[in-house]
Amino acid sequence: MNRHIKAFVRLIKVEDQIGNAIAFFTGYIFAGGFSIYESLLPAFASTCFSLMAANALNQCTDADTDAINKPDRPIPSGMISLREGYSIVAMLYAITLALGALVSMEFFALISIAVFLGIAYSIRPFRFKDRFIISNLSIAIGYGAVNFLLGWNTVMPLSAAPLHVLLFLTAFDFFANISKDYRDMEGDRIYGARTMPIVLGRSRAIVVQFSALYITFMMPVLFYTLAYVNTSFVFVSVIGMLLVMQAHKDLLEDRDVGCYKKMMLLYIAVRLMIIASILF
Structure with a gap:
């Protein structure tokens, strides 16, 4: 039992x-x-x-x-x-x-x-x-x-x-969840999974993923400029960029698990910051 x-x-x-x-x-x-x-x-x-x-x-x-x-x-x-x-x-x-x-x-x-x-x-x-x-x-x-x-x-x-929030969350999650695929490359290659690191290669996948994430975290600033969100929402960009930089560094130093953990932390942090932007 x-x-x-x-x-x-x-x-x-x-x-x-x-x-x-x-x-x-x-x-x-x-x-x-x-x-x-x-x-x-x-x-x-x-x-x-x-x-x-x-x-x-x-x-x-x-x-x-x-x-x-x-x-x-x-x-x-x-x-x-x-x-x-x-x-x-x-x-x-x-x-x-x-x-x-x-x-x-x-x-x-x-x-x-x-x-x-x-x-x-x-x-x-x-x-x-x-x-x-x-x-x-x-x-x-x-x-x-x-x-x-x-x-x-x-x-x-x-x-x-709110379509702007949905767009941001979907874009962030799309590029963030690529992090789970780096540590699984050996088994994925054997069983034919066509993940981004397998198709593009590890180095190119990292460039594509993190270039897109840096751009994605500029979206809250754009939303603020367009008056879709308040000032508090801009902190999503600030905190997000800092954590993305740390995750990026982990992957470049072959710390795949560390990168994945930081992306999971960022997943939670992004939602908490969005909640905070409503409360404050």
């Missing part, structure tokens, strides 16, 4: 729920959700279960690759079987949709998109994960735009969503 609990926790990657929760509440608070609405609990729970299911499914379909890149994960290490993993995925997705239906039809449609992206990312014939650019774009839409919109839609209709 204890073994299965540990395997479940590692399969769903509980640590990812920190960023997931902050992304959801960024949209919720940006929409004016300073009160606790009746729909908040099922909406937030549905969002969490969706990510849990996507993480578990990804580990099920990547069991062979993980045996090379991450052999300590639950399935390649033998903590649970592949069949048990898929059973967990089915249960989590069923809960996701059931909870989403309790919120509203618009929210249910949105969480269904999140479910589709989670499945299409890992399952053939879609298998977005192995497709050049589409892999990073699907993550950016799922974690950047959709998570924000799930929080937003708990309070406000999708038609009123």
Whole structure:
């Protein structure tokens, strides 16, 4: 029993729920959700279960690759079987949709998109994960735009969503999530995944990724110039640039894990700074 609990926790990657929760509440608070609405609990729970299911499914379909890149994960290490993993995925997705239906039809449609992206990312014939650019774009839409919109839609209709914030979050997440691919290059090359570091080569991918990130973090300044945001939002550029420079340095010095950790920190920091721009 204890073994299965540990395997479940590692399969769903509980640590990812920190960023997931902050992304959801960024949209919720940006929409004016300073009160606790009746729909908040099922909406937030549905969002969490969706990510849990996507993480578990990804580990099920990547069991062979993980045996090379991450052999300590639950399935390649033998903590649970592949069949048990898929059973967990089915249960989590069923809960996701059931909870989403309790919120509203618009929210249910949105969480269904999140479910589709989670499945299409890992399952053939879609298998977005192995497709050049589409892999990073699907993550950016799922974690950047959709998570924000799930929080937003708990309070406000999708038609009123701030397009400039969605553009910034999607652009940032698109280029930031490339960082996860550098440490997986050995297994990805063997199994034919067409990630940016594989297709462009490590050095060129780093140049493309970080050039784009530096440009992306100029967007808040542009939004301020166009009077879309207040002065506090400009701090997203300042803090973002500093962390991007540190992550860039890590990759140039072959500290792939360090770069990835800084990008995860930046993912959280960006959302917190957006929330702060609303509060102050």
